[in-house]
Amino acid sequence: MKAIADIRKQKDKAAKGEKTRQEILEAAVHIASAEGLEGLTIGRLADELHLSKSGLFGHFGSKEELQLAVIGKAREIFVREVVDPAFQGERGIVRLLAMLEEWLAYVGRSVFRGGCFFMASAIEFDSRPGQVRDLIADLSRSWLETIENEARHAQILGQLDTRTDTGQLAFELHALVQEANWSYNLFQNRQAFDQARTGILDRLRQATTPGLLRLLGKKSAVKKKPAKRKEPK
């Protein structure tokens, strides 16, 4: 009986309320990336969508449930915008590089209003225990492990030196992209993307087996100055 109803629900075209729910989350995810998951307010969200507070609230049952659903939606978008494109490249160093490039591009084209959704909410919730914090931590860890995993696969393919510590490499690559996100959103500094790219290529060059250096170009990055910049202080 319950099973039959469930099947119907799945086969039916987007159970009407499900469509509304998705529209709510689509709007919420952008507000949350700019104002934070706590700054995301039910009243404000309802206004923006011309819904009543209570009507909107009914879809989630609590603010925490809303926040969790928003994170899920953000994950969905991140997969669509970053993971899927990168995973079209062949495995190994090509895909690893694609993951980082797609990630940088996603920050640069401001897929979320307030910069990378996950970095923003990680910092917002890192000292607020609860389901929200746990979910963000899980997703962050999972992405970091995906990077490390691809580096390890590159080792198996003989593209990266097997003496390279892939955990250390993932840490540094991740750091560079997050720094670009930070710099771009705080200073509107687009140069940060090039700086991140330079660092990424440099890290990979260090770890690449001699025969594959051509894949990444030959010049050492750190020791080449770009255009002069003005002296501070």
Add this chain to the structure above:
Amino acid sequence: MKAIADIRKQKDKAAKGEKTRQEILEAAVHIASAEGLEGLTIGRLADELHLSKSGLFGHFGSKEELQLAVIGKAREIFVREVVDPAFQGERGIVRLLAMLEEWLAYVGRSVFRGGCFFMASAIEFDSRPGQVRDLIADLSRSWLETIENEARHAQILGQLDTRTDTGQLAFELHALVQEANWSYNLFQNRQAFDQARTGILDRLRQATTPGLLRLLGKKSAVKKKPAKRKEPK
């Protein structure tokens, strides 16, 4: 007239209300680092200090003024805990390394409840125009420039290769410490500090003039694995 008043204020022993003001800011800065500058609430702050809302409010006149004052207090603490100790070392690569080490230590001993105050508020306010945002951006930029500046000084002293792009170097060093802050606060991962240190030494080794390598030790960091870690997925 105004000048005289200012002098008096400085010479007098903590103009009575000034002491209260400092106590307020001391408490506020820790709440703000954990709950955010917006999550920092006047009522909550008053409760914690056994003051009335209005009494506390009178010291600042508006929430934005309170936020600005809190940032100033955080800057003061950062200078005391990080800048001053690091500036006791001799100029050049020694001081540069000291700045990064003190910074890591400051994150590691949780000087602020919620991790690095400035990273947290930078991300919170990066898409909220206003005085608060501007002040945070100024301080962040200034710290980044201080790092770059010391690197440039190390070049003058012949400790760093003059072909090294100091802007790029500062970007990467800054990235490593911020990543450690992120990782530690989100995952309680103390290993992140070693990873940051490893990356820092590696960057500096790359840029160090051959004669000074002994200052940093001789082993290449990226290609040395530490203890085995479990395989994810």
Add this chain to the structure above:
DNA sequence: TTTTACTACACGAACGATCGTGCTGTCAAC
């Protein structure tokens, strides 16, 4: 085919709590 029963979805009104911000009064120090 019509009636009935039930569910899904959304609304408006209101709850108590808390937000930032004023105004007024009091008490102590200069």
Add this chain to the structure above:
DNA sequence: GTTGACAGCACGATCGTTCGTGTAGTAAAA
């Protein structure tokens, strides 16, 4: 006796949440 630091009280707005109601649409009963 003037000034500065605070408390007390109250304000309008907004917070998350609950409740009762209304309206479609669908399923079963007549």
